[in-house]
Amino acid sequence: MLKKIGDQEGQGSQEKLGEAGTSILDGGEDFPFLSMFPRQTSPPSGSHSTSLPMPEMQGAHSANVVIVNSTDPSFLELTAIETHNKSASSGISDSDLATVTHNATLLHKIPVMKRRAFPPTSVQEMTNSLIRNYAAYHSMRPRWSSPRDRELLAVKAQIENAPIVRHDDQLHAPAFRNISKFKRSYQLMERTLKVFVYRDGNKPVFHQPILKGIYSSEGWFMKLMEGSKRFVVRDPRRAHLFYMPFSSRHLQFAVYVRGSHNRTTLRAYLRKYVDSIAAKYPFWNRTDGSDHFLVACHDWAPYETRHVMDRSFRALCNADLANAFKLGKDVSLPETYVRSAREPQRDLGGRPADQRPTLAFYAGNMHGYLRPFLLQHWENRDPDMKIFGPMPRGVQSKMTYIEHMKSSKFCVCPRGYEVNSPRIVEALFYECVPVIISDGYVPPFFEVLDWEAFAVFVPERDIPRLKEILTAISEEKYRALQAGVRRVQQHFLWHSVPVKYDLFHMTLHSIWYNRVLNVRPR
Numbered sequence: 001m002l003k004k005i006g007d008q009e010g011q012g013s014q015e016k017l018g019e020a021g022t023s024i025l026d027g028g029e030d031f032p033f034l035s036m037f038p039r040q041t042s043p044p045s046g047s048h049s050t051s052l053p054m055p056e057m058q059g060a061h062s063a064n065v066v067i068v069n070s071t072d073p074s075f076l077e078l079t080a081i082e083t084h085n086k087s088a089s090s091g092i093s094d095s096d097l098a099t100v101t102h103n104a105t106l107l108h109k110i111p112v113m114k115r116r117a118f119p120p121t122s123v124q125e126m127t128n129s130l131i132r133n134y135a136a137y138h139s140m141r142p143r144w145s146s147p148r149d150r151e152l153l154a155v156k157a158q159i160e161n162a163p164i165v166r167h168d169d170q171l172h173a174p175a176f177r178n179i180s181k182f183k184r185s186y187q188l189m190e191r192t193l194k195v196f197v198y199r200d201g202n203k204p205v206f207h208q209p210i211l212k213g214i215y216s217s218e219g220w221f222m223k224l225m226e227g228s229k230r231f232v233v234r235d236p237r238r239a240h241l242f243y244m245p246f247s248s249r250h251l252q253f254a255v256y257v258r259g260s261h262n263r264t265t266l267r268a269y270l271r272k273y274v275d276s277i278a279a280k281y282p283f284w285n286r287t288d289g290s291d292h293f294l295v296a297c298h299d300w301a302p303y304e305t306r307h308v309m310d311r312s313f314r315a316l317c318n319a320d321l322a323n324a325f326k327l328g329k330d331v332s333l334p335e336t337y338v339r340s341a342r343e344p345q346r347d348l349g350g351r352p353a354d355q356r357p358t359l360a361f362y363a364g365n366m367h368g369y370l371r372p373f374l375l376q377h378w379e380n381r382d383p384d385m386k387i388f389g390p391m392p393r394g395v396q397s398k399m400t401y402i403e404h405m406k407s408s409k410f411c412v413c414p415r416g417y418e419v420n421s422p423r424i425v426e427a428l429f430y431e432c433v434p435v436i437i438s439d440g441y442v443p444p445f446f447e448v449l450d451w452e453a454f455a456v457f458v459p460e461r462d463i464p465r466l467k468e469i470l471t472a473i474s475e476e477k478y479r480a481l482q483a484g485v486r487r488v489q490q491h492f493l494w495h496s497v498p499v500k501y502d503l504f505h506m507t508l509h510s511i512w513y514n515r516v517l518n519v520r521p522r
Contacts, residue, residue: 121321121440123452127177130447133328134517139290140311145522146286148240152519155192159185159516170501172487174453174480182448186501189512195231196239200277204250205269211341214422215249217317217333217503218297220344220494222247224504225295231508241293241515242283244309246270248298266304274308287311290518293511297333299418313511319442320419327442329518331510334444334492334503337422344494350406350431353482359384360435360470361408363391363401364423367416370437370460374414377464385467387412405430409478410456410470413437424455425492433481435470437463445491445510454484 142149162184165173173179201207207226209219222245225232233239255269278284284292293313294305301316302323319325319332338344350356366372366389378387386404391397405411411427415438424443427434435456436443443451451457458469473481491506498504 123457126321126327126442126446130327133326139518139520140288141520142287142522144286146237148238149519149521151192152240152516153521155185155188156516156519158188172453172484175449175484175488177448177450185448185513185516186505186509189509190230193231193240193508193512194233194238195225195228195241195243195508196234196236196283197226197232197243197245198277200280201246201273204247205254206246206273208247208250210247210249212338213249214335214337215297215317216338216341216494217336217507218247218249218295220336220338221295221315221333221504221507224494224498225508228498236281236283239283241291241313241511244273244277244292244294244312246273246294246296248296248301248304251304252298252300263300263303266300267306267308270304270308291515293515295333295507297335299420313514315507315511317420318418319444319446321440321442325442328447329514331507331514332442332444332446333507334425335420335422336425336492336494336503338494344496347402348429348489348493353409353479356407356409356432358386358404358408360410360412360466361386361404361432362412362414362423363388363404365390365416368418370414370463371416373460374412374437374463374466378466382467402430405432408432409482410435412466415439415441415460428454428485428489428492431482431485431489433478433485435466445506447510447513449488449491454481454488456481 159181162178162180165180165183167173168179168183171179171183176182199207207222209222210216211219211223225243226245236242251266251269255266256263257265274284274289288311289309290311290313292309293315294309295315296305297317298304299318301314302318302320302325305312305314306324313329313331315331315333316325317333317335319330321327325332336344340346362374363386364371366375375387375389378385379389381387386408391401405426409432411423411430411432412435413421413423413427415421419438419441421438424434424436433454433456435458436451437458437460439460443449443455456470456473458466462469490501492503494503
């Protein structure tokens, strides 16, 4: 049986669970290039499973194994539909900042920044890799053909021959790699895409979204995807994509044994799930899961899904090239800190470019190796660089933090324990140009957005030159960057009812886009 989810808050204070560096807005919670050709693996089967206890998948029965071995695809799919229907689940002033106490060693000892196993990768290098991977990588050849594959091949041709778009009132053209292809792809997604959502799996790991906190992106997507009448279909034969609706945060809470330092149980739990749907339905086995997708924001998600869901499209907050993130297949999911499930857009906006007196701002916990290095070089060193450690807890500190973001030209977004940080989206919310310092991090929606049109990237090794780099940006360039921030903000917002080009649709589009560009005919 799963562990009961009891006292979830504050668990991270006793054991580092590998979470990303949290924002100051976390309210004191202590949450904490590889080849594009995945290793060939055989279809999942029960013989590959571990003996991890797991709730019985709803409606699973031994006859399904015989169905999977059938050679008649139409019979396979019809039987699977009946099975699925039967198994449906029931339902801050500067003085305040200066008073913050820090680890005394920061003041007297220069921290040694440990080397990353993966070298820094510039935006241009990542772009080149993305282009190469789209040209070279294809998903597994399906074991039998489907009309959906032919539809996607036709869609791919239409995207490649998209009519030229020179201006669009709703979109900021400079922020896109190719606005013509993006707009055509988005239109075709709205018109064509159908998603089948597996109802298998028990709560809380499945079908129970978390809508607050730094991992809320996976929860909001789950909630909106499962409730979508536009994209979701009950007949899996109509689906271009198959969604596996699990929460990586709930998986950690429910399965991980605190203090064990053993995460293999989480991977084994997902292996059991994949074995179950592979035995119960034919769709996973048709492509080894390469038309399936998942959305996960916990730092451990790359590990949990590796080998188990390697061929599937993975939307991950921890989009780390050094951790098997695959450009052109995987999608970088924005890590959004949602403080109110009822008001996910609270406190948006900021001052115009000419009313931001501070050059750069950062305040936060000393998670990981990079942030102590940042403070050593810039804390209390320059009046233009407001770089601080953790702020005191409380509402006033949060409001002061927000005010500093709203009145700073640049908001420094260093990596924490992992490459991702909610500060990037916070900076966009408060119309502050994000300065991303995280080698090997793939920013959100990299396949369609040109991040250098609204953000600044600084290699970790160049932290000592941070002010030099920022002051070298001309006023004209800065105003263009901030204008880009304001225009792309819409793509990073959750809405209770999804709206065009919002975060739900952008996430789904990037998954759809990679699916189309990776489609392979029988």
